[in-house]
Amino acid sequence: MAPRILLFFGFPQPGGILIFPFTFLLSDVITEVYTYKYANFLIWCVIITLGFFTLGSWVSMLVPAKLDYGYAAIFNHYPRLYASIAIATFISFSANNWIMSKLKTRWNGRLFWWRAILSTAVGHAFFSIIWVLLYHSGEVSFPYLMEMIGCMYLWKMGFEIVGTPFANMISNFLKKKEGFDAYDRDTSYNPFLID
Numbered sequence: 385m386a387p388r389i390l391l392f393f394g395f396p397q398p399g400g401i402l403i404f405p406f407t408f409l410l411s412d413v414i415t416e417v418y419t420y421k422y423a424n425f426l427i428w429c430v431i432i433t434l435g436f437f438t439l440g441s442w443v444s445m446l447v448p449a450k451l452d453y454g455y456a457a458i459f460n461h462y463p464r465l466y467a468s469i470a471i472a473t474f475i476s477f478s479a480n481n482w483i484m485s486k487l488k489t490r491w492n493g494r495l496f497w498w499r500a501i502l503s504t505a506v507g508h509a510f511f512s513i514i515w516v517l518l519y520h521s522g523e524v525s526f527p528y529l530m531e532m533i534g535c536m537y538l539w540k541m542g543f544e545i546v547g548t549p550f551a552n553m554i555s556n557f558l559k560k561k562e563g564f565d566a567y568d569r570d571t572s573y574n575p576f577l578i579d
Contacts, residue, residue: 395535396528405543408507409551411477412484412500416555420485420568425578427477431470438466468518472511478575480507485568493565496552504544512536 389396398404415423441459449456483503491499512533520529559565 396532397535397539401539405540408480408504409547411480413551413555415481415484417558419566420481420571423481424575428578431473438462465519468515472515475514476507476511479510480504482573489567489569497548500548500551501544508537508540
Protein backbone atom coordinates (compact mmCIF):
# COMPACT_ATOMS: atom_id res chain seq x y z
CA MET A 385 0.00 0.00 0.00
CA ALA A 386 2.94 2.37 0.50
CA PRO A 387 3.19 3.62 -3.11
CA ARG A 388 -0.49 4.58 -3.15
CA ILE A 389 -0.45 8.23 -2.04
CA LEU A 390 -3.59 9.21 -0.15
CA LEU A 391 -4.83 12.66 0.67
CA PHE A 392 -5.27 12.30 4.42
CA PHE A 393 -6.92 15.43 5.83
CA GLY A 394 -5.68 17.15 2.66
CA PHE A 395 -2.04 16.08 3.11
CA PRO A 396 -0.21 13.46 1.00
CA GLN A 397 0.43 10.24 2.90
CA PRO A 398 1.47 6.74 1.76
CA GLY A 399 -1.24 4.07 1.81
CA GLY A 400 0.28 2.31 4.81
CA ILE A 401 0.28 5.41 7.00
CA LEU A 402 -2.58 4.12 9.14
CA ILE A 403 -0.61 0.99 10.08
CA PHE A 404 3.07 1.89 9.79
CA PRO A 405 3.42 4.17 12.86
CA PHE A 406 2.59 1.19 15.10
CA THR A 407 5.87 -0.41 14.04
CA PHE A 408 8.02 2.19 15.77
CA LEU A 409 5.94 1.99 18.96
CA LEU A 410 6.32 -1.79 18.87
CA SER A 411 10.06 -1.46 18.26
CA ASP A 412 10.36 0.89 21.25
CA VAL A 413 8.61 -1.66 23.48
CA ILE A 414 10.75 -4.56 22.21
CA THR A 415 13.98 -2.62 22.70
CA GLU A 416 12.87 -1.45 26.16
CA VAL A 417 11.80 -4.88 27.39
CA TYR A 418 13.85 -7.41 25.42
CA THR A 419 16.95 -5.34 24.46
CA TYR A 420 18.57 -4.06 21.30
CA LYS A 421 19.69 -7.55 20.29
CA TYR A 422 16.13 -8.85 19.91
CA ALA A 423 14.89 -5.71 18.21
CA ASN A 424 17.80 -5.98 15.75
CA PHE A 425 16.92 -9.62 15.07
CA LEU A 426 13.37 -8.56 14.23
CA ILE A 427 14.64 -5.93 11.78
CA TRP A 428 16.36 -8.69 9.85
CA CYS A 429 13.27 -10.91 10.06
CA VAL A 430 11.19 -8.13 8.50
CA ILE A 431 13.70 -7.46 5.71
CA ILE A 432 14.12 -11.16 4.86
CA THR A 433 10.40 -11.98 5.06
CA LEU A 434 9.49 -8.98 2.93
CA GLY A 435 12.21 -10.05 0.49
CA PHE A 436 10.68 -13.52 0.09
CA PHE A 437 7.23 -12.02 -0.43
CA THR A 438 8.58 -9.53 -2.97
CA LEU A 439 10.53 -12.16 -4.88
CA GLY A 440 7.57 -14.53 -4.99
CA SER A 441 5.18 -11.80 -6.11
CA TRP A 442 7.56 -10.49 -8.74
CA VAL A 443 8.38 -13.94 -10.16
CA SER A 444 4.67 -14.80 -10.36
CA MET A 445 4.19 -11.70 -12.54
CA LEU A 446 6.63 -13.20 -15.09
CA VAL A 447 4.30 -16.14 -15.70
CA PRO A 448 1.73 -15.42 -18.45
CA ALA A 449 -1.76 -14.94 -17.04
CA LYS A 450 -5.15 -15.53 -18.59
CA LEU A 451 -6.74 -12.97 -16.27
CA ASP A 452 -4.64 -10.29 -14.61
CA TYR A 453 -7.08 -7.81 -12.97
CA GLY A 454 -4.27 -5.24 -12.82
CA TYR A 455 -1.90 -7.32 -10.69
CA ALA A 456 1.02 -6.85 -13.10
CA ALA A 457 0.70 -3.07 -12.90
CA ILE A 458 0.87 -3.27 -9.10
CA PHE A 459 3.45 -5.99 -8.51
CA ASN A 460 5.93 -5.19 -11.27
CA HIS A 461 7.30 -2.27 -9.24
CA TYR A 462 7.86 -4.42 -6.15
CA PRO A 463 11.63 -4.92 -6.59
CA ARG A 464 12.17 -1.13 -6.44
CA LEU A 465 9.69 -0.82 -3.59
CA TYR A 466 11.40 -3.61 -1.67
CA ALA A 467 14.86 -2.10 -2.13
CA SER A 468 13.73 1.31 -0.88
CA ILE A 469 11.76 -0.08 2.07
CA ALA A 470 14.52 -2.53 3.05
CA ILE A 471 17.18 0.19 3.10
CA ALA A 472 14.89 2.63 4.93
CA THR A 473 13.85 -0.05 7.44
CA PHE A 474 17.41 -1.13 8.18
CA ILE A 475 18.74 2.40 8.73
CA SER A 476 15.73 3.88 10.53
CA PHE A 477 14.98 1.04 12.92
CA SER A 478 18.67 0.47 13.67
CA ALA A 479 18.99 4.14 14.62
CA ASN A 480 15.74 4.10 16.61
CA ASN A 481 16.69 0.99 18.59
CA TRP A 482 20.27 2.15 19.16
CA ILE A 483 19.14 5.50 20.59
CA MET A 484 16.41 3.86 22.69
CA SER A 485 18.87 1.35 24.14
CA LYS A 486 21.72 3.80 24.77
CA LEU A 487 19.44 6.30 26.49
CA LYS A 488 17.90 3.57 28.65
CA THR A 489 21.34 2.64 29.95
CA ARG A 490 22.49 6.23 30.32
CA TRP A 491 19.32 7.35 32.11
CA ASN A 492 18.98 4.19 34.23
CA GLY A 493 15.69 3.19 32.63
CA ARG A 494 13.95 6.44 33.48
CA LEU A 495 11.92 8.68 31.14
CA PHE A 496 10.60 6.04 28.72
CA TRP A 497 8.32 8.58 27.06
CA TRP A 498 11.21 10.95 26.34
CA ARG A 499 13.50 8.16 25.09
CA ALA A 500 10.77 6.76 22.85
CA ILE A 501 9.92 10.13 21.31
CA LEU A 502 13.59 11.10 20.77
CA SER A 503 14.55 7.77 19.21
CA THR A 504 11.46 7.70 17.02
CA ALA A 505 12.00 11.30 15.91
CA VAL A 506 15.35 10.24 14.46
CA GLY A 507 14.06 6.90 13.14
CA HIS A 508 11.04 8.39 11.40
CA ALA A 509 13.18 11.15 9.86
CA PHE A 510 15.52 8.55 8.38
CA PHE A 511 12.68 6.36 7.13
CA SER A 512 10.65 9.17 5.59
CA ILE A 513 13.61 10.75 3.80
CA ILE A 514 15.16 7.51 2.57
CA TRP A 515 11.96 5.80 1.44
CA VAL A 516 10.45 8.81 -0.32
CA LEU A 517 13.68 9.77 -2.10
CA LEU A 518 14.58 6.22 -3.17
CA TYR A 519 11.11 5.21 -4.27
CA HIS A 520 9.47 8.36 -5.59
CA SER A 521 12.42 10.30 -7.08
CA GLY A 522 11.91 10.83 -10.77
CA GLU A 523 8.18 10.18 -10.47
CA VAL A 524 7.06 13.46 -8.88
CA SER A 525 8.53 16.94 -8.52
CA PHE A 526 11.13 17.70 -5.85
CA PRO A 527 8.85 20.15 -3.98
CA TYR A 528 6.19 17.43 -3.82
CA LEU A 529 8.79 14.96 -2.50
CA MET A 530 9.61 17.43 0.28
CA GLU A 531 5.92 17.91 1.04
CA MET A 532 5.44 14.14 1.24
CA ILE A 533 8.41 13.77 3.60
CA GLY A 534 7.19 16.59 5.84
CA CYS A 535 3.60 15.36 5.96
CA MET A 536 4.62 11.76 6.62
CA TYR A 537 7.00 12.81 9.36
CA LEU A 538 4.48 15.05 11.14
CA TRP A 539 1.77 12.39 11.01
CA LYS A 540 4.06 9.65 12.33
CA MET A 541 5.44 11.86 15.12
CA GLY A 542 1.94 12.90 16.15
CA PHE A 543 1.03 9.23 16.30
CA GLU A 544 4.15 8.49 18.37
CA ILE A 545 3.38 11.24 20.87
CA VAL A 546 -0.21 10.05 21.31
CA GLY A 547 0.80 6.36 21.42
CA THR A 548 3.81 6.61 23.74
CA PRO A 549 1.79 6.45 27.00
CA PHE A 550 0.26 3.17 25.79
CA ALA A 551 3.68 1.83 24.76
CA ASN A 552 4.95 2.76 28.24
CA MET A 553 2.08 0.88 29.89
CA ILE A 554 2.70 -2.17 27.70
CA SER A 555 6.45 -2.18 28.39
CA ASN A 556 5.85 -1.84 32.15
CA PHE A 557 3.33 -4.70 32.02
CA LEU A 558 5.74 -6.93 30.07
CA LYS A 559 8.67 -6.16 32.39
CA LYS A 560 6.54 -7.04 35.39
CA LYS A 561 5.23 -10.21 33.73
CA GLU A 562 8.70 -11.30 32.57
CA GLY A 563 10.19 -10.46 35.97
CA PHE A 564 13.19 -8.52 34.66
CA ASP A 565 14.28 -5.19 33.27
CA ALA A 566 17.08 -5.85 30.76
CA TYR A 567 19.80 -3.35 29.88
CA ASP A 568 22.23 -3.39 26.97
CA ARG A 569 25.36 -2.79 29.01
CA ASP A 570 27.72 -5.15 27.14
CA THR A 571 25.90 -5.34 23.83
CA SER A 572 27.49 -5.06 20.42
CA TYR A 573 25.61 -2.40 18.48
CA ASN A 574 26.74 -3.71 15.13
CA PRO A 575 23.40 -3.98 13.27
CA PHE A 576 24.84 -6.65 10.95
CA LEU A 577 25.40 -9.08 13.85
CA ILE A 578 22.52 -11.38 14.61
CA ASP A 579 23.03 -13.27 17.87
